[in-house]
Amino acid sequence: MTRVTLEDVARKAGVSTKTVSRVLNDEPNVAAKTLEKVKSAIATLNYVPHAAARSLSRGRAMAIGLVVGWPVNSPYSSTLVDFALKASMQNGYRLALFSGENGICNQIVQAYLGKQVDGIILDTIPARDRDLISQLNSLDVPYVVVNPNRKGGHQYASFVGIDDQTSAKLAVDYLIKLGHKSIGYITIDTGLNHGADRLRGYRQSLTEGGIPFREEWVFRGALLPFQDGFSGALHLLSNYKMITAIVTGTDDVAMGAISAIYQLGLKIPDDISVIGFDDIYFASRIAPPLTTIHQPIDEIASTAVKQLIKMIDDPTTKPVDIVLPTKLVVRETCNPLAERTELQ
Amino acid sequence: MTRVTLEDVARKAGVSTKTVSRVLNDEPNVAAKTLEKVKSAIATLNYVPHAAARSLSRGRAMAIGLVVGWPVNSPYSSTLVDFALKASMQNGYRLALFSGENGICNQIVQAYLGKQVDGIILDTIPARDRDLISQLNSLDVPYVVVNPNRKGGHQYASFVGIDDQTSAKLAVDYLIKLGHKSIGYITIDTGLNHGADRLRGYRQSLTEGGIPFREEWVFRGALLPFQDGFSGALHLLSNYKMITAIVTGTDDVAMGAISAIYQLGLKIPDDISVIGFDDIYFASRIAPPLTTIHQPIDEIASTAVKQLIKMIDDPTTKPVDIVLPTKLVVRETCNPLAERTELQ
């Protein structure tokens, strides 16, 4: 079975190839009758334009590259991939995925030089690759950074992300509103600013709520989110029995904390309230479902895609820095303090 | 900055474009000196072949499509994406990702007709789409199904997957070897055969171990893995106090079960042993790390990619059905029965 080409369509419809091309690209200046003829020819022949031929003649790959940290199957990365895929398809672009520890920089530059992609979206981790950034800048590659590590020193990129501090404050404000005054915090050091910013939000909320900040109620994990959450909760709740709520830097930390709380023989939310951050796949699926700060990865992805396409279409587009709102998602891991059934 | 083309390289090296093409494609019959000249021209000009031009002239997209169930960020799907991406890059192919509930069939057929991809890898769920399958068959699209729902009635596809029954048996055999005789099972009905096959493995292991199968020790969940695992463990352990171990159909079910076990005030693995299936992202990251059956998604992905490329290269390739071995990964959720510190 040989391919149906635009020429076949033109022949069938009795028009020139240019006219078919006009119809395909929704260009104006086509008579209603001609339009009809061409459309029916396309339909009966089941014609689909050849992607590579189009790319070659247009000088446009019609694809964008998404670079995420390794591994792709982490809760956050995979969600970003999910929504970025959706958003780019909706905008008529294909998505090329990149990920990996080493050689990633070269891979991406090659993809751009080889016209496989017209622009790039970088997630937090790859955006810290100095080499990559400087190459993208010097080659004038259109790119957008998602959830940037602020203070990154980027010069030309557009940014799309959230305000970590304000968002974390949302979580703590909520607990305070529920009557909690003894609130622990578990953070992990990823080498990025997100953790520090979220911790700052915790502190700010306490201060505004007239609650003294206690350094010893902050547990700083070092490695694996779940396990740090686990050790953190164990540590905080064994040493400071007055703590009634725990805020965590990410949902997987919260999941670890929840595990530890159960192992201590305490109940959630009756004895201890827990609140997460991110709203990952598992957040709504564990028992009890986790109250958390929802990060709008869908909007982040679609905003990044649209901004990138704008930059591709018009290279003089000014860089922007877009901050999207997060929101508190109340599920079942936080109780008002008054309703607590027992005190230790 | 304008693109560097093959012609620029040819001019610089003082040879014809065909010769450059030879070098680029590792074809024979190039004099050592010529090879040297061309290679250095490529390097100094930083030349990268234009992907679309290559596709067009070769009649090959050099890309394969991966179709996974929605959402992509489920633990299993995202891991498959991860490894399929790696495998296709290593084989010189790009990966185009497809996912979504509706319109997916049309999207994929379009991508093939539009020469965006040379072949397709279908995961379990999309492979159940009758429409899609019959279209792929009638268009003679090369495709491979991963972890098929056996008895699917496919006629032409190649398959790559695991043996669910034998694998689940591995888990139960292990528990029996540890001395457990009262072993519960939590399964979920996904409408696929995997669950039934794994349950069959459980039953087979019991039988071979001389332990009677008790229908009431099998909990059949209906909806969300984690929550079903939670209710399942709650149900089994409250009603059948002699149960000392729980086997689950998937890791997320196990995670739910673990949650419930803690909430019942029991310890893992001291009081109850738990074993999962799949070895998802979280399996090694929760506390305690989950003993489970590892599904070799990396090998599955790379085998599928290689088989697909073979089919693309030679359309007369015979369909194959490749079954890859799983393995038991011992972590910290199972104890020998003898070591139990207390009995209820």
Next chain:
DNA sequence: CTGAAAGCGCTTACAG
């Protein structure tokens, strides 16, 4: 409103 010609950047036969 419509079309003929040239070109995008490669590779594929074919010749020598």
Next chain:
DNA sequence: CTGAAAGCGCTTACAG
């Protein structure tokens, strides 16, 4: 061992 010509299937100016 090397090259000149044609072609892959579209779109981009340009003309009318």
